[in-house]
Amino acid sequence: MGEYKVKSVGILGAGVMGTGVAQKMAQCHYDVVLVDISNEILQKSLLTIKKNLMLNNMMKLSKFNVEETINKILLTTDCEELRDVDVVIENIPEKVDVKLNLYEKVSKICKQECIFMVNTSCIPISRIANALSFSDKVIGVHFLNPVPAQKISEVIKGNSTSEDTVVLTQEFLKSIDIESTVINDSPGFVTNRLSHLFMNEAANLVMEGIAEPEQIDLIFTKGFHHEMGPLHTADLIGIDTVVDSIDILYSYYHDSRYVCSPCLRKMVEKGELGIKSGKGFFIY
Ligand SMILES: NC(=O)c1ccc[n+]([C@@H]2O[C@H](COP(=O)([O-])OP(=O)(O)OC[C@H]3O[C@@H](n4cnc5c(N)ncnc54)[C@H](O)[C@@H]3O)[C@@H](O)[C@H]2O)c1
Structure with a gap:
């Protein structure tokens, strides 16, 4: 990934998508900081990941060390824990204002080089990126559900997303065995x-x-x-x-x-x- 090495990934939202993304990242040996608004939601997410990993092992689809994988994930309700992550993947509800508020908050905590991947179903990436001062580092990555089983993602270039961000994102996805295809911004994308x-x-x-x-x-x-x-x-x-x-x-x-x-x-x-x-x- 050129000069910029991704070692740790911050994941916002531990619902359907955040849980799948966290599992995939931990399986691929990234350190994960998983953020949600309550400990109960976070514990439920971790339990789902544990069950999925055990089920995959049982069905001989994979051979993960469950405890080692789980230990890659730090659960927290405190966004300050995102201070050292290299990439943020946001998976909170499909509401523009809710997403923007959180981006404003976490961008003050994350390091300057951090890349922000928006996992939205339909909101144009430029709608989010253009409201932020670091729009060159904002990109759409439409992970498909269930994330650990998927092999392809749409990558959506906002109108200010830099070429470096696109290259880094594609290399990052390759490192987790997800092929990517870069498309232009439009509500709902292709999928x-x-x-x-x-x-x-x-x-x-x-x-x-x-x-x-x-x-x-x-x-x-x-x-x-x-x-x-x-x-x-x-x-x-x-x-x-x-x-x-x-x-x-x-x-x-x-x-x-x-x-x-x-x-x-x-x-x-x-x-x-x-x-x-x-x-x-x-x-x-
Ligand atoms: N469900 C899918 O199949 C799918 C597929 C691709 C993309 N998406 C997109 O991914 C995003 C998340 O979808 P989902 O299905 O996981 O939703 P979800 O409702 O299952 O989960 C959203 C999570 O975000 C948490 N959250 C809300 N505000 C937060 C905050 N301020 N900080 C941290 N966490 C917060 C909620 O507590 C919840 O656990 C949406 O934008 C959706 O459109 C969903």
């Missing part, structure tokens, strides 16, 4: 401009009583040879995150294709958030 249309329309089909969730996903998996149908994918992402993302797409494109399905909104009201709450389109 979510496409995938959220499928998920939203699949939810409309359920609402209209045209088909059951099982049938819709079956057609995708058996017919289109997708590994996962759109409704299982929505459950995996989190229905709340899907709704926030579709709303962001609509706020930028003002296109009726991106009007969020009432079915998805109703599920959020009922707390049916997918895998993370135990019930979404399917039961877990």
Whole structure:
């Protein structure tokens, strides 16, 4: 990675994505500082990582020393612990203001050379970067879920992201065995401009009583040879995150294709958030 060596990674948010990113980084021998707002959330995240590692070992998918891997992760609610990290990967909720507040706060703590990777589903990277004084060091890295199993990430260049930041990010991703493809900035990037249309329309089909969730996903998996149908994918992402993302797409494109399905909104009201709450389109 040229002159700049990444040894430690700060991860903001220990939810669905932060947990996966922390596992992947620790597996790849990086020192991890995992930050969230409560110790309870952090402990839950660590337990998930431990279970995943043990399961992978049991299924002979890998052979990790579970304790050694877990010990690479420092859990904290105190952003001051980020003072020495080389890279920050942010995975907090899909809300521009919430993200910006946190960037303002941690950038005063992190060292000047630190690179900030925004893991957002739909918010344009320039929307975040241009509000910050270090926009050349801000880049989008759209990690896909589940992170430890993924082999590709979209890397999104904001309009001020420097070439050095792009090169470092691609080398960093290579070091964790993730191929990257650099694209230009646009709300939803490539992945979510496409995938959220499928998920939203699949939810409309359920609402209209045209088909059951099982049938819709079956057609995708058996017919289109997708590994996962759109409704299982929505459950995996989190229905709340899907709704926030579709709303962001609509706020930028003002296109009726991106009007969020009432079915998805109703599920959020009922707390049916997918895998993370135990019930979404399917039961877990
Ligand atoms: N879920 C997916 O499949 C997926 C995929 C790619 C990108 N993303 C994006 O990643 C981001 C996170 O999504 P998620 O699904 O992990 O959400 P999540 O709701 O599961 O987790 C978000 C976490 O951030 C924490 N948090 C909130 N404010 C914080 C703060 N100030 N400091 C530290 N932690 C804070 C919350 O407590 C929570 O644990 C979103 O922008 C989302 O769009 C999600």
